[in-house]
Amino acid sequence: MLPALIVLCLVFGLRYPSAFPTVGNLQSMAQVGGVLLAVTLGQGFALLVGGFDLSVAANMGFVGVAGGDVMVHHGLAAGIAVGIAAGVVIGLVNGLLIAGVGVSPFVVTLGMLTFLKAFGNQIAHGAPIFGFPSSAQYLGHTGWGPIPAPIAIGAILVAAMWVVLGLLRAGTYIYGIGGNREACRAAGVPVVRYEVLAYVLCATLASVAGLMELSRVSIGYVSNGTGDDLLSIAAAVIGGVAIGGGTGSIFGVVLGVAVLTVLTTGLTIAGIGEFYQDMVSGTVIVLSVLVSRVRAGVLREVIGVRGRERFGDGLSHRGVTTTSGREP
Amino acid sequence: MKLVAILCAFALLSAASVAVAKTNGGPQTNFHAPLNCTTTPTANQLLNYQVPKAKKPYRISLMEVSLNGYYYVLLAYGAEQAAKQAGVSLRITAASGYTTPAIQLSQAEDVISKGTDGVVFAPVDINGSVPAVDKFKAKNIPVVQVSTQVNSTYPYTVMQDDYLMGKALADEMHKLAPNGGEGIFMAGPSNATWSRKRVAGFEDQIKAKYSNMKVVDAPTTLVDPGAALTKLTASLQAHPKISWLGSVDYSLPVPQAIPSPYNKLPYATMGFDPNTQKAVESGFVKTTLPTDAYYMGYLGVGTVVGLLNGQKEPRVQCTPYLPGITKANARSTWANKQLYPSSFHAKTG
């Protein structure tokens, strides 16, 4: 995806030399991309263990309302604490139902999404939450020096998650569970515990993103984060994280977020309407997966063998079917 | 082989359909026209408007497209105040997020099941909401449409004129930036009639009267403050030298979120809520045109009660242009009529 990112930057940069390759635009893309980066990092964990989380956007909106309300009445620290606690609880519920009870991630996170949206509305009664303490702007509105707050926080999160995935035992287990759950179980890995941990990290990062978003838009609304559920999955997939688990890297996530952010910013600068932007995004999502399949030799094999399949099961490539551990 | 042949036939057929559909224009609505109002009460007439006392305790239903947003809750508040004064019961229906024609039609059927004597109806789509109106028409239940129009002659109408509001906003914008120059005008969703009418009015007025002003970009965005902010920041990169900023709605984007130094530019918008009141007072918003959701709910219920009482009501009532809310009158009677008490919660069911 790195070549794709470079090509995109070159195309937009050469076509719009006064608008795209500027410090101001870099800052503005970092502001937008930082929030998406936080959600996508979280989504990456859910994807790595072989699931996904459709409730991240609803989570962001919920935190915008619940955390925002506490922030207005009891200060910044309390708001952040409540927001993060909400994320941990949401992740625990998701994780226990998925990893512990064995319900499909689709059903659990769809239910969670529906519940959180309604619960957020019930709390806010449709009105916006506003009047945050001025220190809240350092979560996503202004810069830490010249660096926009969202990307600064995003960078810290990237470093922390890199430590989790690369240096801690949890990281090894999370990759392992996504790669082959049964083998991990046989090897004595407490699979449930680490799968739950992945969903907790996912939801907590989404809540952090929710706090960043409420600061960025200066208001707490249930609709905060709208679209980031699918966008985060798309960004992760573009960055080479496999739906179905086991494959993906922090660098890939960062790259995927960068590609998506550059693409949407560039298209907006080019004055492309939202309908055409949708069409482009949809195509990019599918194309990026196809590219990774070409690399994996899938196309060659399909074309070469003329439709007859090898006997090996392609399961590791496919989404839900890999969760063979929870098939009845 | 047979399968492949069938699949190819399907592919050809559908590619042909899309190509044929593409060649023509598709539906065209004229957004560049004001409403045909029977009456346009003045601001003072509205303030003095009395909801008629109901002859019987009618059951009135208010069908909204959403309750997630200040505008919708304020409309519900206006309706509830009117219902109290008329002595009727009011039940509110809305979708958990934003409704669709399919959900609205099902809810209309459910409203009839629950039993209702009259309906205040905010349509979700000009054509897609027609079957819902037809359901009420079939039962002879009077309907007053508020907020936006539906393509049917059956309902009575209480509405703000979005096209003229767009024009009025251009006047306000010109007052704030008399030297003109380039500006960005933030639009709502590309498929929302209200937003397209406001944009059309704004652009028409600038073309007609203010040749020194130019809209260099009018990015469309969902009604989502985050998405709007993202669009605005990208657009600002393409047009860094603007001298004014306008939008069709106070949350697109939230004024306090506009990045510096652009938050110093004159910004005019439409609609009002407590956060916008603060933004007006602290100078993030120079002028905002009230959208009068309170009176749409209030007049809407009043009109339904009048119809049920057997009175003659005007077919199309347009709410008046209220003076723009600025720092000077941010807490005036008019401005406060655009807010509901924070203890109010619109209850659906």
Add this chain to the structure above:
Amino acid sequence: MPDRAESLPLRGLASALGRGRTALLRATNLQVLAGLAALWLVFSLWQPGTFSTGGNTLNIARQGSVLVVVALAQMFALLIGGFDISVGANMGFSSVVASRMMIEHGGIAVGVVAGLAVGALIGLVNGLLIGPLRVSPFAATLGMLTFLLGLGNVLSNGQSVGGLPSSFGLVGGADWDHIPSGVVLALAAVGLSWLILNRSRLGLYVYGIGGSRSAARLVGVRVYAYEVAAYVLCGLFASFAGIMLAARLSVGQTESGAGYELLSIAAAVIGGTAIGGGIGRISGVVLGALFIQVLTNGLDVVGIGVYVQGMVTGIVIVLAGVVGLMRNPDFFVRLRALVPSALTSRGHLRGRRWLGSTSHES
């Protein structure tokens, strides 16, 4: 095509994995039916004058018939081991194409055929991506969803396509002599999918492949071809639902199918269709769709607030997933097997007591 001898072991396999679980699935149907009856009873007692009336029953039938057809569409994708989150966008897109063709190019028949054709094409593209090209169902259908929303709005100028011939209402909107036409069409769709799934080789292979891809391959089934076919059927049924919805709304609109992608999966799962493939019955899916419709209508009619409705719906979706697992006799064994690992784990897994108690109750 594998010859008869080759397909025999598959038949055995399919019946062992899929349709063979008839007893279990019958039990599922009974459970859903009992749930439906309970819902009906509660709502009837709550608001006897409004819920359990003839008029409201007809409303439920009208509202539910579209959902039944989308859920059947989704069932094909689920049975083969994937899912399709583009069905809602497909509905809206096909309704736009059908409406424009109907108005501008020669009437209802042309419109309906064009709508079904684009629906099938959408399914074909999904199927090719997911089958031979091995893109995950989520990524493929997410890309398709996003793309269709854009193209549909381009084709309709972001507006609803109205002014359809009034007789089009008979294809899912109006009543045929007191019987809602949507119900008749939904029944036809049920019949058609029954023929496909239970009386054709295609159906047999769909169950077989969903049950075990590698076993299906071993006996010589061209897995990719049938996977594509399943998604084409999914796309076709979804566009059929989109056309029914357009007839009910008297417009084609890009967003009109919004929400049906998730509702259809929920309906299928409540009706006992397994995410992961190979298991599910048509009767279950129909009951699942009815369950959701009665719940939605009932909560609305008895006057529950819309946000509480949302919270209840979310909980019901998850509960349905849990109950779906409980139908499997292995479930409690697996749950119990989890407990020791949870108990021995040090630290942060707060759910262990909860897991323990669940296992204790069983």
